[in-house]
Amino acid sequence: MPRPGHSYETLVWTDARCVPTVAAIVARMGAAVKVIGIGGPRAGGAGGSGGTGAVRDLAAQLDCPFDDDLRRLIVDRPATYLLLATMESVTPALLAAAMAQGTIILSMEPVASEMAA
Secondary structure: OOOOOOOEEEEEEOOHHHHHHHHHHHHHHHHHEEEEEEEOOOOOOOOOOOOHHHHHHHHHHOOOOEEOOHHHHHHHOOOOEEEEOOOOOOOHHHHHHHHHOOOEEEEOOOHHHHOOO
16 A cells, blocks of 8 residues: 555556556556656567557656657666566566666566567
């Protein structure tokens, strides 16, 4: 439970396919979280599900910055949580960097099933 008047700073990494789900999760969390950055894989990325338009729209709706570089989001905007709605463009090194600065990783998809060796 958050302390009264406290919101946990949260980063979101999603693709266009998951934007409706992410929007619903963030709405449900209400004042418990403050989204401080949203990003997603570049359109035409390795998995093909990028499409940053819907992700940019979500960032605008939540009045927070958009970035298509997860490493930059993690470094420039340290957060309590990182909500991963897609594993596209996510590497073990990026997850390790986030965890090294104390970020808790929340994943909507099974990490192991999408991480290429």
